[in-house]
Amino acid sequence: MTRHCALGDGRSWTDLVTNSGELTGPEVGDDLDWRGGEGELPVWTLSTFIHEGTHHWSFLSPVGLSLAKLKFDAWKYACRIQDDGATKKRLAGLTEAWLRYEVAVAVLRPLAEGLALFAEFDATRRRAQLTSAEPIAWAEQLSDHVFDLPYEGDIRKLPDHDFGLLLHKGLIRAMRLSDDAVQRRVNLFGQPLHTSAGGYLPGYLALRAAWVAAGQAGENEGLWRESDLFLRHVRATTYGDLGLVRALLAGGDAANGSLDRILTRVAHQLDELTWTRLGHLHNTMAAWSLSAAGNEFLDPPADIYLHLEPEAKAGLKLLRKMLTAAAAPTGDNPLDRLMSLVIGCRRFLILGGTDVDVAMTGGLCYVSRDGQLLYTTDQYPEFLEGKGGRARIRAFIPVLGGDYRGSFVSAGVDLIHVDLSGRPENIEKDLHLFPDEFAELVSLWNMGSVYDAVLDDVVATHGIAAQTTDLRDRLAHATEEVYRSRALRLLPPELAAAPVADRLATEGLLPLAGYDRTILEGLALLGLACSIDPRERSVAAAFRSAGLDLSTLLAWIDARSAEGAFPPVFRYGSTSLMPSL
Amino acid sequence: MTTDGTIRLRLRDLTTLDRWELAQALADSDPEFEERTVATGAHGDLTTLMLTVALSAVALRGLVIWISRNRRSGSFTREVEIIEPDGTVRRERVVVHLHSATTDAEVTRAVGEALRLDTSIIDEALGR
Numbered sequence: 001m002t003r004h005c006a007l008g009d010g011r012s013w014t015d016l017v018t019n020s021g022e023l024t025g026p027e028v029g030d031d032l033d034w035r036g037g038e039g040e041l042p043v044w045t046l047s048t049f050i051h052e053g054t055h056h057w058s059f060l061s062p063v064g065l066s067l068a069k070l071k072f073d074a075w076k077y078a079c080r081i082q083d084d085g086a087t088k089k090r091l092a093g094l095t096e097a098w099l100r101y102e103v104a105v106a107v108l109r110p111l112a113e114g115l116a117l118f119a120e121f122d123a124t125r126r127r128a129q130l131t132s133a134e135p136i137a138w139a140e141q142l143s144d145h146v147f148d149l150p151y152e153g154d155i156r157k158l159p160d161h162d163f164g165l166l167l168h169k170g171l172i173r174a175m176r177l178s179d180d181a182v183q184r185r186v187n188l189f190g191q192p193l194h195t196s197a198g199g200y201l202p203g204y205l206a207l208r209a210a211w212v213a214a215g216q217a218g219e220n221e222g223l224w225r226e227s228d229l230f231l232r233h234v235r236a237t238t239y240g241d242l243g244l245v246r247a248l249l250a251g252g253d254a255a256n257g258s259l260d261r262i263l264t265r266v267a268h269q270l271d272e273l274t275w276t277r278l279g280h281l282h283n284t285m286a287a288w289s290l291s292a293a294g295n296e297f298l299d300p301p302a303d304i305y306l307h308l309e310p311e312a313k314a315g316l317k318l319l320r321k322m323l324t325a326a327a328a329p330t331g332d333n334p335l336d337r338l339m340s341l342v343i344g345c346r347r348f349l350i351l352g353g354t355d356v357d358v359a360m361t362g363g364l365c366y367v368s369r370d371g372q373l374l375y376t377t378d379q380y381p382e383f384l385e386g387k388g389g390r391a392r393i394r395a396f397i398p399v400l401g402g403d404y405r406g407s408f409v410s411a412g413v414d415l416i417h418v419d420l421s422g423r424p425e426n427i428e429k430d431l432h433l434f435p436d437e438f439a440e441l442v443s444l445w446n447m448g449s450v451y452d453a454v455l456d457d458v459v460a461t462h463g464i465a466a467q468t469t470d471l472r473d474r475l476a477h478a479t480e481e482v483y484r485s486r487a488l489r490l491l492p493p494e495l496a497a498a499p500v501a502d503r504l505a506t507e508g509l510l511p512l513a514g515y516d517r518t519i520l521e522g523l524a525l526l527g528l529a530c531s532i533d534p535r536e537r538s539v540a541a542a543f544r545s546a547g548l549d550l551s552t553l554l555a556w557i558d559a560r561s562a563e564g565a566f567p568p569v570f571r572y573g574s575t576s577l578m579p580s581l
Numbered sequence: 582m583t584t585d586g587t588i589r590l591r592l593r594d595l596t597t598l599d600r601w602e603l604a605q606a607l608a609d610s611d612p613e614f615e616e617r618t619v620a621t622g623a624h625g626d627l628t629t630l631m632l633t634v635a636l637s638a639v640a641l642r643g644l645v646i647w648i649s650r651n652r653r654s655g656s657f658t659r660e661v662e663i664i665e666p667d668g669t670v671r672r673e674r675v676v677v678h679l680h681s682a683t684t685d686a687e688v689t690r691a692v693g694e695a696l697r698l699d700t701s702i703i704d705e706a707l708g709r
Contacts, residue, residue, distance in 0.1 A: 023633070179654050183619065186598060187596045187597075187598075189598075190596050190597030190598045191597070279707055438644065454627065506599060507597060507601075510601060511595060515598065515601045515602070517598065517650050517651075518653070520598065546653070547653045547654075547655075
């Protein structure tokens with residue numbers, strides 16, 4: 001299993017292989033109903049929700065699926081070697097799948113975190129007629145907050161889509177103008193600028209550098225106002241990149257060649273982002289709009305793929321082959337069927353959970369917490385009769401193409417029962433998954449660590465890890481260079497060179513601000529406030545509300561920037577601000 | 582357990598900026614910082630940062646300097662651990678209201694009382 005966590009919150013995570021996860025904060029029973037999971041997310045949980053939701057959204061993609069396939073291939077080879085012995089072919093297959101997965105995850109991790117942080121801190125929808133990027137749209141649907149809506153007219157006369165935009169802005173304001181958001185961003189600034197520390201800062205700065213550069217090129221500043229579309233575009237051109245699918249899955253050149261191809265493709269796509277124009281953002285949005293259920297890759301409208309470059313065409317072919325094989329598994333390996341399950345069920349997003357006690361006796365399952373009976377149900381598997389103990393209840397939603405809610409109770413690998421709530425016609429098309437297939441999925445969430453243990457053991461026993469140490473070290477250094485060099489493009493040349501850059505590698509951006517908390521909080525708020533409304537008057541108001549002074553901060557930045565000691569704040573459209581950081 | 586009878590304070594989940602500020606504010610108190618890696622899976626393990634410092638009058642003054650940096654937000658709230666000389670650990674919740682009118686002396690008293698420190702340490706920190 002390969003978990004991606006929200007910064008500063010190791011308890012919220014998303015697993016790349018199964019795309020399952022857990023959020024800290026929302027409690028089933030307090031925020032969400034015990035049965036069916038109806039309810040809302042408290043506003044203080046939304047930053048983490050959007051972060052993890054962005055991971056979920058990113059992994060629900062051709063690249064996410066390809067990575068899951070590589071992991072399944074590695075598990076299958078490892079199990080076969082453990083059960084039936086090693087052959088040259090099996091060891092070669094294991095080495096290739098394992099190496100590709102490990103290298104790709106390491107190369108993509110800073111990007112995954114950068115995307116999630118960009119969604120948390122920067123992405124804001126500007127256009128009423130469009131839909132917010134998925135993680136933010138999910139937050140809009142699930143939030144309980146009664147927002148202070150920034151509108152002075154009669155709200156009842158607003159068309160639906162304008163009202164929707166108003167709700168979006170209300171949510172974004174409540175989330176980003178909080179002291180919690182400021183502290184989260186200050187914490188980000190203090191992260192090391194090297195990729196081995198989770199990749200948060202290098203990934204975020206590499207994306208921000210591309211965004212800033214794209215807006216600077218040829219009167220393209222309008223791009224800076226389309227942060228939500230930019231987020232969607234980055235996800236589409238990286239996790240949705242069929243060229244990267246080809247790099248991940250194509251046979252032929254083993255080890256060195258295939259691994260370099262993965263790294264080169266990611267670097268290429270990151271560089272392409274610096275040439276983004278408004279037209280590209282609208283093309284991405286059009287691809288989304290034309291596709292069924294917003295999943296432009298699993299259910300692609302044919303016309304999008306008419307002009308694909310050869311690498312992407314090859315990737316599409318491999319993706320379709322993978323989906324076809326998974327849909328009708330032919331072998332006797334149980335993992336083949338589980339792969340199909342992971343494809344079908346990786347759109348379930350877990351909202352939160354709570355520990356409970358269960359006892360199954362006399363045809364009834366008693367669910368309780370702290371000695372208080374919560375409810376009983378007669379819906380549980382017969383083989384669990386007479387059993388009981390600690391369990392966990394979780395609430396979930398099916399994203400992309402589902403309009404219902406659910407909750408389930410599980411203990412270890414056992415699914416005890418599921419409750420679904422919503423209109424029957426909404427639930428109907430997924431009913432075949434419950435409870436049996438869903439039970440297998442819950443089992444896999446737990447069994448993944450067992451398969452991982454087998455994989456680790458076989459990789460170590462057969463010397464695969466030891467034999468590839470130099471190769472993996474070389475690629476780790478190359479990955480470091482991919483992100484570090486792109487992140488440093490945000491900074492003046494004097495700062496991007498040693499020894500300053502070396503200090504940033506361990507201390508993040510703190511040295512640039514002289515470790516001054518007031519400056520750092522101001523920088524954090526500047527980016528957050530500009531994400532909502534970049535006009536100077538509006539940003540100044542946000543600063544006043546927070547007890548800070550915008551003009552003092554801008555004077556400090558301008559003076560340092562003139563000396564080449566700090567990246568500038570750009571002015572555009574006569575009154576708008578775009579901070580580099 | 583300490584052999585010199587001192588009470589120690591432990592702060593968990595510090596940020597990099599907290600560490601830098603605390604290292605400055607507690608420079609005369611030999612603060613010990615410890616990084617711990619929390620395994621979360623094959624990749625992306627999280628590192629948490631922890632401070633331990635002997636609770637003297639000098640350290641209390643340093644803590645007050647650090648806490649006062651949060652003056653803008655209006656309040657400071659943090660869970661801390663107090664390690665008694667016999668090794669017993671008690672958890673305290675420190676809440677200080679940092680309105681602009683609050684003096685360092687008032688913050689010192691509030692922190693000392695929240696930590697349930699001996700009044701002699703609080704008085705010494707106040708220069709009495």
